[in-house]
Amino acid sequence: MTPLDLVVLGLSLSSSWGNGHASTYRSLLRGWAELGHRALFLERDTPWYRAHRDLPDPDYCDLALYDGLADLERWAPRVRGADAVMVGSYVPQGVAVGRWALAEARGVTAFYDIDTPVTLAKLKARDFEYLAPGQIGEYQLYLSFTGGPTLGELERVHGSPMARVLYCSADTGAYRPRAAAKRWDLSYLGAYSPDRQAKLERLLLAPARRAPWLSFVVAGAQYPDALDWPANVERIEHVPPADHARFYAQSRFTLNITRRDMAVAGFSPSVRLFEAAACAAPIISDDWPGLDELFTPGSEILIGRDTGAVLAMLDAMGERQRRSIGAAARRRVLGEHCGAQRARELELHIRHAAAAGRRRAPAPLQAGARELREVEQ
Secondary structure, three states, X not given: OXXXXXXXXXXXXXXXXXXXXXXXXXXXXXXXXXXXXXXXXXXXXXXXXXXXXXXXXXXXXXXXXXXXXXXXXXXXXXXXXXXXXXXXXXOOOHHHHHHHHHHHOOOEEEEEEOOHHHHHHHHXXXXXXXXXXXXXXXXXXXXXXXXXXXXXXXXXXXXXXXXXXXXXXXXXXXXXXXXXXXXEEEEEEOOOOHHHHHHHHHHHHHHHXXXXXXXXXXXXXXXXXXXXXXXXXXXXXXXXXXXXXXXXHOEEEEEEOOOHHHHHHOOOOOHHHXXXXXXXXXXXXXXXXXXXXXXXXXXXXXXXXXXXXXXXXXXXXXXXXXXXXXXXXXHHHHHHOEHHHHHHHHHHHHHHHHHHOOOOOOOOOEOEHHHHHHHHO
């Protein structure tokens, strides 16, 4: 088939500091290039990512930084010539950026929501940080990292002409098993989020307090200074992606925790879940609808429902079973959750949207007009 030219306006590709978007885009766009396609990633130049760039010059796509809305005009010819233009969630001034992309694009237009349950909660609360209700129907394609019943809601309730799941994925070239001595019995890799903290307390900090002979680690940015960390919990402010595989290799088990809105919606795996599995790390996860469609509980993933369950797994599980679970999870990722697979899915969705002929001109300010004006003021 003819190669496709894709333009992505996303939160960040250059920096993984404090966000999982960069890892998601890196895996997807590497897989996209492996299929023979071309991509340009446009990223707002922000001081917090500027200070923590760990991928300033990717070798599988073009990366360009822009200073603001006016600066995007430099890239209008590339946007107009692209086969598809994709705007991501949490893009700064995302409503205005989306309106610009919708006006300039001549190919398929897509919104890639890496935060779908959070987005829908924001819309319900009239918080239009990066997407306004009237825009959902203007994008030909709504790519959601949440699957399941949410896809139907996006079409029936919010007016998307085509909502399709596009889960995040693991870059299996970067995320693979490594040989390393074990340092921790249980690790957690993730930035601070208030709605994850109660689960972190129940599934890692409480076990640490009850089992001082075990070792734990929490790696991630933005945790409040006032948090009370048990003495056997090591803190690491940031682990760059290049060191993630080694981090997992140093952990007997690693913990996956899902944000509240995403756990309620279900079918919302984080990129860290797939990356840890790609490294053959035995994963203890919180439970949510749809998890058992991604990994088989008991043989590919372990469910930590409470403090006692986590402690029982840490204390009783033998090395052979631990290794077996990690290896099975990696096999599942290689078959279903790698970047190459997601890129194939993205290509299919774009070609289907193009064939459907659902390209719409940007709607006038009628429905949703007040919301759009509010967010632009």
